Amino acid sequence: MYSASDLRKGLKIEMDGVPFDIVEYEFYRPGKGQAMYKCRIRNLLNGNVTDKTFREVDSIDQPDLEEREMQYSYNDGEHFVFLENRTYEQVTLSPDVLGTAKYFLREDMTVKVLFHNGRAITVNLPSYVEKEIVETEPGVRGDTATNVTKPAKIDSGLEIRVPLFINQGDWVRRVFRACGEEVSWSRGLKLENGVSAIRQQPDAVSSGARIP
Amino acid sequence: MLEFRSRVLQAIRRWFIEHDFVEVETPVRLSTPALELHINAEPAGDHFLRTSPELHMKRLVAAGARRIFQLGPCFRRGERGSRHNPEYTMLEWYRADANYADVLLDTKALLAFVAGEVKGTTDLVYQGHPLVFAPFWERLTIAEAFIRWAGWDPVKNYNADRFDFDLVEKVEPHLPRAAPVILTDYPAAAGALARRKPDNPAVAERWELYLGGLEIANAYSELIDPVEQRTRFAECAGQRAAAGRTVYPLDEEFLAELGHMPPTGGVALGVDRLVMILADLATLDDLLPFRE
Numbered sequence: 001m002y003s004a005s006d007l008r009k010g011l012k013i014e015m016d017g018v019p020f021d022i023v024e025y026e027f028y029r030p031g032k033g034q035a036m037y038k039c040r041i042r043n044l045l046n047g048n049v050t051d052k053t054f055r056e057v058d059s060i061d062q063p064d065l066e067e068r069e070m071q072y073s074y075n076d077g078e079h080f081v082f083l084e085n086r087t088y089e090q091v092t093l094s095p096d097v098l099g100t101a102k103y104f105l106r107e108d109m110t111v112k113v114l115f116h117n118g119r120a121i122t123v124n125l126p127s128y129v130e131k132e133i134v135e136t137e138p139g140v141r142g143d144t145a146t147n148v149t150k151p152a153k154i155d156s157g158l159e160i161r162v163p164l165f166i167n168q169g170d171w172v173r174r175v176f177r178a179c180g181e182e183v184s185w186s187r188g189l190k191l192e193n194g195v196s197a198i199r200q201q202p203d204a205v206s207s208g209a210r211i212p
Numbered sequence: 213m214l215e216f217r218s219r220v221l222q223a224i225r226r227w228f229i230e231h232d233f234v235e236v237e238t239p240v241r242l243s244t245p246a247l248e249l250h251i252n253a254e255p256a257g258d259h260f261l262r263t264s265p266e267l268h269m270k271r272l273v274a275a276g277a278r279r280i281f282q283l284g285p286c287f288r289r290g291e292r293g294s295r296h297n298p299e300y301t302m303l304e305w306y307r308a309d310a311n312y313a314d315v316l317l318d319t320k321a322l323l324a325f326v327a328g329e330v331k332g333t334t335d336l337v338y339q340g341h342p343l344v345f346a347p348f349w350e351r352l353t354i355a356e357a358f359i360r361w362a363g364w365d366p367v368k369n370y371n372a373d374r375f376d377f378d379l380v381e382k383v384e385p386h387l388p389r390a391a392p393v394i395l396t397d398y399p400a401a402a403g404a405l406a407r408r409k410p411d412n413p414a415v416a417e418r419w420e421l422y423l424g425g426l427e428i429a430n431a432y433s434e435l436i437d438p439v440e441q442r443t444r445f446a447e448c449a450g451q452r453a454a455a456g457r458t459v460y461p462l463d464e465e466f467l468a469e470l471g472h473m474p475p476t477g478g479v480a481l482g483v484d485r486l487v488m489i490l491a492d493l494a495t496l497d498d499l500l501p502f503r504e
Contacts, residue, residue: 005290027293030384031420031430032404033376034250035290053381055373056250057455 002060007037012044014063015052019044019116044114044121047099066115067124072105080105082113093120103158104129131155133170136162213499216330217487221283223329224303224483227322233279233305238268240285244463247448248404252289252457254298260460261287264480265304266405267466270434273306274473281305283483294495295426298504301483308474311433312406312417315477316394319421319429320349323392323486330490338424338489341389350393354402354415357395361386367414370399384425393422405441406432421481423489429481438470 002013009025024040035056042049054060070082070091080098082091091113095102101123105111112124136152149161162170225235245253245260246267253260265282272280286302307315324346327334334345352360355367362378387393396419400408403416417433435441442462449459484496493499 025293027291027296028380029250029291029296030376030379030427032248032250032402033379034373036376036380038380053377055377 002062004035004037004054004056004058004060007039007054007060012063012065013041014061019063019065019121023049044116064117066118067112068115070111070113072107072109072111074107075105082111085110091120093123097121098123100158101125103154103156104131105156130171133162133166133168136166136168138167213491214501216491217499219330220326220487220490221483223326224283224322226329227325228281228305231279231318231321233281234277236269236272236277236280236282237284238265238272238282242267243461244466245460246405247445247452247460247462249448249451249455253460254287254289255458263288264302266478266480267463269304269306269478270473270476271466271469273308273476274469274471277306278308279306292504294497295485295488297484297496297500303481303483303486304479306434306476306478308476310477311475312396312419312431312477315431315479316419318477319431319479319481320346320392326486327490336490336492338389338492339494341424343389343424343489344391348391350388350391352393352395353397354395354399355397357383357387366402367397367399370401372401375399375402384422384427387422387425389424395420395422403435404432405435405444407435407437423486426485426489427482428485428489429479431477431479434473434476434478436470436473436475438467441470442467 002011007013007022007025009022011022013020013022020041021044022039023042026038028036028038030036037054037056039052039054040049041052069085071085073081073083073090075081076092079092079094080102082093083089084091093113097120098105099122101111104125106129109129110126113120114122114124131154133152134155137150148164150164150166151159152162152166153159228235240262241256241259242253242262243259244267245263248263251263253263255261264286265284269280269282282302282304284302285299287299288296289298291298305315305318307318324334327336327345336343336345355365358364358366358378362382364374364378366375383395387395397409397412397415398406398418400414400416403418406416406418409415409417419431420427421429421431435444445462445467449462452459484499487493488496488499491499497503
């Protein structure tokens with residue numbers, strides 16, 4: 001059990017059997033009144049975000065959550081098979097649990113799988129993943145605007161939006177925060193789906209190369 | 213920001229000095245902090261750090277001081293948020309032979325003066341919304357505000373838990389932002405150290421000032437009846453004990469001297485939040501150089 005004063009950003013709580021993640025937190029004490037804790041919480045099962053205000057006297061359930069490191073092995077046509085790093089136990093996850101993460105898996109990639117009451121609920125990818133653009137309209141040379149985008153398909157089939165200068169065969173990098181939420185990478189390139197566009201091969205980029 | 217804050221403090225001092233107030237300093241370490249149900253004092257050795265300077269300042273008024281003000285640190289345990297800090301600067305002033313309406317006039321004049329000094333205008337913008345300091349302020353009684361936005365009248369049927377919750381969830385988000393807002397005439401049970409209204413004892417002569425939706429100041433026609441004050445402290449001590457909170461000893465010196473206090477109006481104003489509004493900052497993180 002947590003008491004309301006334990007609440008803070010990033011804390012995982014449980015309400016009516018559903019695990020939530022506190023994404024925003026604000027302390028309030030109106031006038032001479034009791035303390036309130038206004039939280040924006042994310043349902044860890046379906047990703048929905050809602051607002052919830054806790055009173056000072058409330059007690060809040062603590063969820064049974066466990067994170068396990070696993071290596072992606074293969075897709076059996078429908079399900080995704082992982083190997084637990086410590087026990088070498090084989091774990092099969094449905095595409096629903098993976099969500100969009102399934103488009104960014106690579107063989108032998110190490111991921112963190114979050115279990116709630118022993119059931120896998122989310123898969124967190126490494127902090128960034130790079131993918132090749134396999135299909136898009138030819139790039140417009142010299143157009144470096146980042147607010148104008150066009151559709152492009154990555155090798156796993158997911159359609160994302162990229163700036164006009166990206167060509168077929170270019171690589172893009174998708175960056176994740178620890179909690180699994182996507183954010184765009186540096187350099188002021190903020191694109192839909194949290195994808196940063198890069199023109200070099202991934203190796204060049206990880207060594208600090210910049211968009212020209 | 214350091215310089216801006218310093219100019220706000222200087223302007224506040226200048227306004228009070230020009231209006232014949234005396235700047236005072238009262239103890240920061242207290243053995244008997246004011247008893248309030250939801251305000252927790254930070255222990256400091258065998259003492260507590262003050263949550264407000266009010267008891268000592270009222271003793272000065274009881275001893276004959278007519279107009280006093282104080283600028284200094286106050287401490288509230290566990291209060292940390294984008295608009296709260298466990299340590300903050302309080303401006304508190306008392307005017308003898310006055311009530312909460314008189315100190316509202318002080319507050320209007322003070323804010324107009326400070327804005328003029330540091331911004332050169334009383335037409336401010338806070339977080340994209342215009343906020344005009346003078347001359348008309350929105351004034352709503354608690355009953356009006358709650359009936360309008362929360363659908364019930366806490367003066368008729370007070371429920372402390374529902375009152376606090378609806379104030380934060382339903383009333384505060386709807387408060388007008390274009391002008392300062394005064395919420396006034398609190399249910400007597402939410403009056404803390406305010407006296408009851410002589411012609412309507414169901415409400416206490418207390419107001420709160422909101423700027424840009426943010427609570428800035430609290431004012432009372434001070435309760436000067438030592439018998440009623442002792443009863444309220446005792447009730448509060450009982451509630452604190454029931455809630456498992458530290459019960460501070462009664463301040464007997466304060467209670468003994470309260471009987472000599474003339475009718476007095478008092479205001480407590482959060483200086484950090486005022487600077488935040490004047491400087492158009494969203495949170496205290498942008499203001500305080502050393503954030504706990």
